[in-house]
Amino acid sequence: MTTTSTTTSRRTATRGSQGPAAASADWLDQRTGIAVAVKGLARKIFPDHWSFMLGEVALYSFITLLISGVFLTMFFVPSTNEVTYNGPWTALQGTRMSEAYASTLRLSFEVRGGLLMRQIHHWAALIFMAAIVTHMMRIFFTGAFRKPREINWVIGFTLLVLGMAAGFSGYSLPDDVLSGNGLRIAQGITLAVPIIGTYASYALFGGEFPGTALIPRLFTVHVLLIPGLLLALVGLHLAFVFLHKHTQFPGSGRTNTNVVGYPLFPVYVAKAGGFFFVVFGVIALLGATMQINPVWNYGSYDPSPVSAGAQPDWYMLFLEGALRLMPGQTEVVLGSFTVPLNIIVPAMILPGILLGALALYPFVEAYASGDHREHHLLDRPRNATFRTSFGVSLLTAFFVLVLAGSNDLIATQFHLSINDITWTFRVLLFVAPAIAFLVTKRICLGLQRRDRELVLHGHETGRIVRFASGEYIEVHAPLDEDERWLRVQQEPVRPLQIAPAEDSRGVRRKGYAADRRRQRLSQLFYEDRVEPVTPRELAAAHEHGAHPVLEPAEEAAQISAGVH
Amino acid sequence: MSTIDRYSGGSDELSAPEELPDRFQNPGLPPHRPRRGDLDPRADKTSERIVLALFGLSTLGTIGFLVAYFALPTGTDAGGIQRSTMTLGLALAFALLGIGTAAIQWAKSIMNDHERVEERHLMESSPAVREGAIANLEAGAADSGLSRRGLLKSAMIGSLALFPLTIVVPLIGNIGGNWNVSTFKHTMWKKGLRLTTDPSGRPIRAADVTIGSVVHVIPDGLDKAANPMDEKAKAIVLLIRLDPRDLHEADDRKGWSYNGIVAYSKVCTHVGCPVALYEQQTHHLLCPCHQSTFDVANGAKVVFGPAKRPLPQLPITVDSEGYLVAQSDFHEPIGPSFWERLR
Numbered sequence: 001m002t003t004t005s006t007t008t009s010r011r012t013a014t015r016g017s018q019g020p021a022a023a024s025a026d027w028l029d030q031r032t033g034i035a036v037a038v039k040g041l042a043r044k045i046f047p048d049h050w051s052f053m054l055g056e057v058a059l060y061s062f063i064t065l066l067i068s069g070v071f072l073t074m075f076f077v078p079s080t081n082e083v084t085y086n087g088p089w090t091a092l093q094g095t096r097m098s099e100a101y102a103s104t105l106r107l108s109f110e111v112r113g114g115l116l117m118r119q120i121h122h123w124a125a126l127i128f129m130a131a132i133v134t135h136m137m138r139i140f141f142t143g144a145f146r147k148p149r150e151i152n153w154v155i156g157f158t159l160l161v162l163g164m165a166a167g168f169s170g171y172s173l174p175d176d177v178l179s180g181n182g183l184r185i186a187q188g189i190t191l192a193v194p195i196i197g198t199y200a201s202y203a204l205f206g207g208e209f210p211g212t213a214l215i216p217r218l219f220t221v222h223v224l225l226i227p228g229l230l231l232a233l234v235g236l237h238l239a240f241v242f243l244h245k246h247t248q249f250p251g252s253g254r255t256n257t258n259v260v261g262y263p264l265f266p267v268y269v270a271k272a273g274g275f276f277f278v279v280f281g282v283i284a285l286l287g288a289t290m291q292i293n294p295v296w297n298y299g300s301y302d303p304s305p306v307s308a309g310a311q312p313d314w315y316m317l318f319l320e321g322a323l324r325l326m327p328g329q330t331e332v333v334l335g336s337f338t339v340p341l342n343i344i345v346p347a348m349i350l351p352g353i354l355l356g357a358l359a360l361y362p363f364v365e366a367y368a369s370g371d372h373r374e375h376h377l378l379d380r381p382r383n384a385t386f387r388t389s390f391g392v393s394l395l396t397a398f399f400v401l402v403l404a405g406s407n408d409l410i411a412t413q414f415h416l417s418i419n420d421i422t423w424t425f426r427v428l429l430f431v432a433p434a435i436a437f438l439v440t441k442r443i444c445l446g447l448q449r450r451d452r453e454l455v456l457h458g459h460e461t462g463r464i465v466r467f468a469s470g471e472y473i474e475v476h477a478p479l480d481e482d483e484r485w486l487r488v489q490q491e492p493v494r495p496l497q498i499a500p501a502e503d504s505r506g507v508r509r510k511g512y513a514a515d516r517r518r519q520r521l522s523q524l525f526y527e528d529r530v531e532p533v534t535p536r537e538l539a540a541a542h543e544h545g546a547h548p549v550l551e552p553a554e555e556a557a558q559i560s561a562g563v564h
Numbered sequence: 565m566s567t568i569d570r571y572s573g574g575s576d577e578l579s580a581p582e583e584l585p586d587r588f589q590n591p592g593l594p595p596h597r598p599r600r601g602d603l604d605p606r607a608d609k610t611s612e613r614i615v616l617a618l619f620g621l622s623t624l625g626t627i628g629f630l631v632a633y634f635a636l637p638t639g640t641d642a643g644g645i646q647r648s649t650m651t652l653g654l655a656l657a658f659a660l661l662g663i664g665t666a667a668i669q670w671a672k673s674i675m676n677d678h679e680r681v682e683e684r685h686l687m688e689s690s691p692a693v694r695e696g697a698i699a700n701l702e703a704g705a706a707d708s709g710l711s712r713r714g715l716l717k718s719a720m721i722g723s724l725a726l727f728p729l730t731i732v733v734p735l736i737g738n739i740g741g742n743w744n745v746s747t748f749k750h751t752m753w754k755k756g757l758r759l760t761t762d763p764s765g766r767p768i769r770a771a772d773v774t775i776g777s778v779v780h781v782i783p784d785g786l787d788k789a790a791n792p793m794d795e796k797a798k799a800i801v802l803l804i805r806l807d808p809r810d811l812h813e814a815d816d817r818k819g820w821s822y823n824g825i826v827a828y829s830k831v832c833t834h835v836g837c838p839v840a841l842y843e844q845q846t847h848h849l850l851c852p853c854h855q856s857t858f859d860v861a862n863g864a865k866v867v868f869g870p871a872k873r874p875l876p877q878l879p880i881t882v883d884s885e886g887y888l889v890a891q892s893d894f895h896e897p898i899g900p901s902f903w904e905r906l907r
Contacts, residue, residue: 045682080793088640109645112638116649116656148687181837184797185853188835188900191748197902198745207741208748208794209836245684253593259682260593267671274667281660288653291646303797304762304780304830306838308852323835323870324854331872331901340901342870343835376684408855418855419868481591488588535584 046268047248047261051138056272058131060279061124062234068121069223075111077103078219080175080212089296097300100175100215104295120287125167127283129315132160136358140391142378144247145362146371152240155233157359162230164315169222171293171313175215178293178310180301184209185323192343210303249378250489252482256377309409314402318354321404322346325426357394361387367518368525370496382447383490386525389440396436400428441528448530451487455479455533456541492531496522596678611673615666622662629655749897749905751783751798753878758784759803759827759888767887768803773825778842779803781827783890798898800830800838801878803888806847810861817863820879822888827878828864831899832856834871849875873901 018026029035046052079099085092087102088109107114136156139145145153168186172179187209191197206213245259254260262268286292298307312320323346330341365387366372381388403410404425411418458476466472479487498515502508601608632651638644689697710717758767762780765787773779781801789795808824820826828849832839837853847861856869864875876898879891897905 043680045680090640109638109640112633112648113652115638115645116653119649120653181853184837185835188832188837191900191902192835194903198748198904199740199743201902202740202743202745203736206739208791209797210793211741211791212793213741244687245682252591253681255590257684259684260679262677263680267675267677270667270671270675274664274671277660277662277664277667279664281657281664284653284657284660288650288657302763303793304782304800304838306840306852308841310852320854326870328834328856328866328870328872333906336906337903338901338905339903340872342872343900346870374687408852422855422869482594485588485591489590533588534586535588539584 041242042265043263044242044245045259045261045263046246047254047259049249051142052246053275054131054135054138056275057279058128058135059234059238060276061128061131061283062230063276064124064280064283065121065128066227068117068124069227071117072107072121073223075103075107075114076100076173076219078173078216080210080215092296092299095300098175098215100173101295101300104174104176108296116284116287119290119292120283122171122292123286123290124283125170126292126313126315127279127286129160129163129167129313132156132163133315136160137391137395140358140361141381141384141388142247142249143375143384143387144378146375147366148374149240149244149247150362150366152237152244153362154359155237155240157355159230159233159237161355162226162233166222166226166230167313167315169218169226172218173215173222174293174295175301176295176298177301177305178295178298178307180210180303181306181310182312183214184303189323189343189347192340192347194337194339194344210301245376247376247378250380250486252485254377256375259376309412311406311409317405318398318401319347319351319405321401321407321425322350324407325401325404325422325429327426354394354397361390364521365525368496368522369493370518370522371493377489379490380486382444382451385441385444385448385528388444389437392440393433393437397429397433400425400432404429445528445530452530452533455484455487456538488532488534490532492529493526494529495519495526593679593681599673599677601673608674611669615670615674618662618666618669620662622659622666625655625658625660625662629659748899748902751893751898752786752789752795753783753799753801753890753893755890755892756883757890758883759801759880759890760784760786762800769886770822770825770882770888771886773803773805773888775805775807775824776844777805780830780840798831801827802830802839802842802849803827803880804842804847804860806861810847812862814863817877817879819881820877820891822881825880825888826860827880827888827890828858828860828875829878829894829898830875832871833866833873833875833898834869834900836900839875 025035077099081099082096083099083102085095085097085102085105087093087105089105092105104118107118109115139153139156168182172183187201187205190201190204193200201209204214204217205211206217246261248254248259248261299305311317323343326342326346328342330345331343332339332341379387404422407418407421407425410416411421458478461475461477463475464472465475496519498512498519499509501512501516599607601611629652632648632655636648636651638648688694705711759779759781760767760783762782765782765784767784768779768781779802781803782796783799786792786796786799803825804827805823805825811821811824811826813821830838830840832851832853834851834854834856837851839849839851839856839858841850841852842848842860843850847859848867849858849860849864850856851858851869851871854870856871857867858864858871858875859867864877866872866874876894876896878894880888881891883889
């Protein structure tokens with residue numbers, strides 16, 4: 001409709017007959033040709049599912065961060081120059097403090113609505129990271145990262161890392177005791193880098209710790225560099241969503257070559273636009289009612305004091321936990337050089353492994369499956385046994401580290417020995433992910449078998465029938481078409497088949513060893529599986545009549561033995 | 565791996581009807597289910613009224629925010645600030661949630677909810693387009709003469725690779741201040757410098773330190789140093805007096821304490837937090853950041869946690885007036901480990 005009216009107006013150019021909206025559309029199109037984009041995008045179809053909103057939460061909390069952040073920059077002074085405080089907060093009157101801290105106090109106590117904005121900004125940051133992580137979980141567990149979306153996965157991963165950097169650089173700005181000790185830890189970690197550690201620390205802090213350069217530098221990083229990168233990558237991330245068209249969950253009428261849902265205009269403009277206000281509104285509610293980071297209680301940064309029970313924001317907690325768990329004995333001296341593995345391992349190698357595994361997973365899975373096709377239909381997590389188990393085990397490791405980052409609070413709240421807790425977590429870091437993997441795998445396989453059973457035998461009805469022969473059976477109601485399709489639609493993925501080691505003349509094939517390694521990986525991913533019911537199996541099950549449920553293998557054995 | 569896990573159909577021997585396909589067929593989109601408002605005009609009207617009411621609520625929220633802004637001063641105490649923040653925030657939340665829920669209610673209950681289907685296409689370009697792209701690149705490359713003029717190519721790559729030095733060199737030259745990283749190995753403690761309390765800067769008389777007490781110490785004249793914060797970050801010390809019977813000193817450190825008073829660097833040898841929690845009974849110092857635990861009675865050796873090295877000890881004595889003074893600087897670099905700390 002849009003194009004027709006635009007082209008007509010362009011040809012006739014009878015201004016008098018146009019409304020103001022049409023006139024400005026005409027004006028814009030003559031200069032930009034925007035009608036092409038409007039025509040293509042206005043009625044673009046997006047599928048509906050609650051879990052697709054997790055990414056939206058991330059986007060909208062990011063916008064909330066930008067709005068509240070601009071407000072804060074108007075009043076915050078990124079400087080460590082010393083001033084004497086004489087504002088309204090009596091507890092600190094007359095004390096010396098940095099301008100950064102003093103301006104944060106002014107922002108909290110003297111700017112009307114300033115504290116609200118500060119709290120909104122901090123809550124939005126926490127929610128931004130939480131939304132990124134849960135969004136990423138949705139993408140991971142449903143296999144939405146598969147071809148053609150691997151690049152967007154990597155962009156999303158980069159956004160996660162940038163989000164952490166944004167958070168850390170942001171909460172360090174007020175120059176209070178809590179954040180200052182966080183920076184001190186960051187400096188300690190920087191020093192641990194082999195060979196260049198001391199130079200890296202000098203580069204960051206412009207000299208010794210704490211120096212005077214860091215707060216202004218962090219400010220530039222926090223308000224310019226990182227938001228700039230975030231904005232650019234968020235734009236690219238969304239552009240890819242439009243280009244690829246959104247993935248959809250399997251269901252009747254939904255295929256790998258279509259997308260079923262509602263048009264962008266008006267349904268998603270209203271739903272997504274409205275959802276922005278809901279997210280902003282909920283963050284405003286948090287900012288209004290829940291105090292966060294009351295820096296006026298901590299005091300201006302001074303290298304000497306420290307508060308017990310101090311913790312970073314939640315998304316940095318896993319790093320903190322890793323630092324706490326690593327036994328100190330691992331610091332070694334090579335020749336005359338010190339290699340503090342007690343810091344390098346938990347602060348660099350371990351997060352490197354966890355984040356690296358996350359970033360590279362799509363490529364490893366594609367290698368293991370040997371699948372080069374595009375995937376637009378999501379997996380039900382149960383049907384991707386290895387992926388789901390691996391993801392849960394990665395999350396478990398992350399969760400153990402988060403808890404370890406709170407070991408002092410656990411000790412004081414539950415009156416336990418901090419040493420026992422630390423040892424427990426040291427063991428759990430290795431044991432819990434393994435257990436989580438095995439348990440998740442069993443649950444996935446169990447759910448898949450339950451799907452098979454449902455398809456083959458239908459729902460239990462609770463109605464017991466007695467035959468003339470005296471046999472009792474429970475009547476099962478067959479699944480309707482839609483219910484069944486959901487449980488049989490997945491394509492089974494089987495381990496890769498490779499050519500034999502020797503050719504027909506018995507000559508050993510080159511590259512067999514590499515192929516065999518790949519096959520082993522593939523077997524690790526896909527050996528254990530439950531395949532969906534085929535129409536023939538269903539027909540066979542129906543031939544039996546509605547008899548009590550048998551395990552498939554048992555049933556197959558019975559069938560081949562001719563038992564009826 | 566149980567047999568069931570590797571279950572692979574298992575019904576090959578079954579004589580099933582031949583016409584059955586290998587896989588089930590997608591049954592296609594289920595029929596649209598009308599909402600109440602689609603059938604009942606009154607329900608439709610109610611939905612519209614709800615949307616209207618929600619927009620109205622938002623407007624009330626905005627007005628409420630403005631009223632609160634002008635009417636409520638932030639005050640000078642925590643209570644006043646909390647009141648102002650709470651009122652403004654709740655009004656703002658109403659203003660935002662009103663719009664949000666109104667739009668969503670509109671979309672869900674009033675807008676056309678017939679699902680539509682859009683076809684997807686393969687991401688990759690058609691072979692013709694790809695060939696065209698390659699042909700264009702080749703034509704461009706031929707026009708540029710890039711392949712024939714090897715020297716030009718090298719010169720271009722060379723100059724492009726070199727020019728960032730104009731930005732990187734001054735950046736690296738300046739970003740680390742004076743780059744004198746040897747400062748990590750020294751503090752402002754020196755022979756005869758008095759130990760003073762943090763933050764008041766009062767000198768400490770040895771006789772005033774009672775057994776079991778802990779004093780947070782900074783060097784005398786810290787506030788007159790060139791960079792007091794930087795010096796303080798390295799020079800902070802914990803002074804603890806133990807019963808001399810509890811104190812086990814290494815032979816080479818016998819003269820470093822005074823009457824059971826020992827002084828240790830307060831900077832954790834793990835990642836540098838101030839080690840501030842002292843347990844009088846066990847003589848243990850606990851770092852509140854990562855729970856490294858040091859035994860003050862035993863040369864501040866690590867008894868638990870992620871730190872490896874003991875806290876460096878500051879050799880102390882008293883001057884002629886009975887005030888505690890340092891004998892020298894620390895004998896090793898304080899704080900977290902770094903590559904060249906033993907060089």
